[in-house]
Amino acid sequence: MSEDRFFQQVKSVMSDYSPEVPGHVYQGVRKKMWWSNFMRFDASRLNIWYIAVTVGVATAIVLNVGQPASTSADNLVAPVSSEAEVVVSPATAPAMTESAVANEPQAPAEVSTVRNTTVEKTAPATSHPMTEQKVTSDVAEVEASKEAEQPKIEEPQQMKNESQAPAKANKRGLKVKTYSPESDKK
Amino acid sequence: MQPIPKAMSLQNMKDIQPIIDGCMRGERAAQDRLYKQFSSLLYGICLRYARNKMEAQDVLQEVFVKIYNNIQSYHNEGSFEGWLRRIAVNTSITNYRKNLKHAYQQDVDELVRTHDEPLHIEDLEFTAEEMMQCIDRLPIGYKTVFNLYVIEGFMHKEISDMLGIDVNTSKSQLSRAKTHLQRELKNIATIKIQEHV
Known part of the structure; x- marks a missing residue:
C-alpha cells in the first residue's frame, strides 16, 4: 500500500514533466x-x-x-581519308553512302566516309588505277616526311669517348675491363 | 494531477488534426507546429531514460525523425499523444539496449552503496525538477525499470521482455530503485527543512 502511494506520487509529478528543449535540437532534427x-x-x-x-x-x-x-x-589515317574525299568519284559515292546509311542509319556521316575509303584501299579492282597509285605514293611521302621530321639524337661526347676507349686501349696493348653486375658482386 | 476533461481533450484533437494531416503530406510548417507542441513533453521522457542531457537530445531528434517518417501509420485510433509517447519510450529503450554494456558496470558499482532503510516520505511534496534530479542519479538499469513500471505502467513480464532481463531482476531493480530514490528525496527534504529553519 505504501509502495503504491509512493509510486502514485512519483507518477503524478513526473508524467507531465516537460522541460525546455534547447534550440539547436530542432536544427538537428x-x-x-x-x-x-x-x-x-x-x-x-x-x-x-x-x-x-x-x-x-x-x-x-x-x-x-x-x-x-x-x-x-x-x-582514320589522316592522309588517306583526306585523299579519299578527293578521289571518290561522284558517280559511285552517293550509292555507297546510301548503302552504308541503309545498313546503319544511326552511324554518323564521318564513319560512312571512312568506310568508303577502306573499300577504295582494299579493293583496287573496283577503284581507279590512278587512285591506287596516288594513295600509295601519298603514304610513302607521309612516312618520308615523318622520318625527316624526327630529330636526330646526337650521341653525347662522353659516351662517344667511352665507346671508343676499348679500341684505343687495344691499340696501346692494354687490357680493358668492362663493368658487369656479376663482377661487381664478386 | 487533475485528469484532462473529455471536452477539452476533444478540442485538443480538433486542433491537432490539421497538424497531423499536414505532417502526413510532408508539410514543413505542420512539422514545425508539431515539434513546438510536443517537443517539451517528449524531451521529458527522453531525459528520464537517458544518462545525460546530450544523450536525451540525440534520442529526441531520433524520435521526431521517426514521428515524421511514420506518421502515416497513425490511424486516429487512440490518443495521438499516447502514440507519440510510445515512440519516445521505444526509442529510449532501443538506445538503452544499445548502451547496455556500459550500463552494467555502473549498476554493479552502485549496488555496493545501496542500503535498505525504511523511509516515509509519502507526505512530503516535491517538484518535478527535484524528482528528476533524484531519478537522474539512479543507475541506468534501475532508472529504466523504474520509469517503465511506475510512470509508463508496464508489468514486470513486459519489462523483462523489453529489456531482455529476467522477471526477478526487474523486480529487484525496481525495489532497489525505490529505496535509492526515497533516500535521495529524503536528503532533499532535509536540506529544504534546514533552509526554512
Whole structure:
C-alpha cells in the first residue's frame, strides 16, 4: 500500500514533466530529416537514387565513348581519308553512302566516309588505277616526311669517348675491363 | 494531477488534426507546429531514460525523425499523444539496449552503496525538477525499470521482455530503485527543512 502511494506520487509529478528543449535540437532534427529524405526514393525530389543513376549513366557514356574513339582512330589515317574525299568519284559515292546509311542509319556521316575509303584501299579492282597509285605514293611521302621530321639524337661526347676507349686501349696493348653486375658482386 | 476533461481533450484533437494531416503530406510548417507542441513533453521522457542531457537530445531528434517518417501509420485510433509517447519510450529503450554494456558496470558499482532503510516520505511534496534530479542519479538499469513500471505502467513480464532481463531482476531493480530514490528525496527534504529553519 505504501509502495503504491509512493509510486502514485512519483507518477503524478513526473508524467507531465516537460522541460525546455534547447534550440539547436530542432536544427538537428531538420538535418536528420533532410538526410532521411535524401536517402529515400521520391520521384518529386532530388535524392541519392537520382544521383546514383546520373553517375551510372555518365560512367557508361564515358566508357562507351572511349572504346569507339580508339577504334576509329586506328582506321582514320589522316592522309588517306583526306585523299579519299578527293578521289571518290561522284558517280559511285552517293550509292555507297546510301548503302552504308541503309545498313546503319544511326552511324554518323564521318564513319560512312571512312568506310568508303577502306573499300577504295582494299579493293583496287573496283577503284581507279590512278587512285591506287596516288594513295600509295601519298603514304610513302607521309612516312618520308615523318622520318625527316624526327630529330636526330646526337650521341653525347662522353659516351662517344667511352665507346671508343676499348679500341684505343687495344691499340696501346692494354687490357680493358668492362663493368658487369656479376663482377661487381664478386 | 487533475485528469484532462473529455471536452477539452476533444478540442485538443480538433486542433491537432490539421497538424497531423499536414505532417502526413510532408508539410514543413505542420512539422514545425508539431515539434513546438510536443517537443517539451517528449524531451521529458527522453531525459528520464537517458544518462545525460546530450544523450536525451540525440534520442529526441531520433524520435521526431521517426514521428515524421511514420506518421502515416497513425490511424486516429487512440490518443495521438499516447502514440507519440510510445515512440519516445521505444526509442529510449532501443538506445538503452544499445548502451547496455556500459550500463552494467555502473549498476554493479552502485549496488555496493545501496542500503535498505525504511523511509516515509509519502507526505512530503516535491517538484518535478527535484524528482528528476533524484531519478537522474539512479543507475541506468534501475532508472529504466523504474520509469517503465511506475510512470509508463508496464508489468514486470513486459519489462523483462523489453529489456531482455529476467522477471526477478526487474523486480529487484525496481525495489532497489525505490529505496535509492526515497533516500535521495529524503536528503532533499532535509536540506529544504534546514533552509526554512
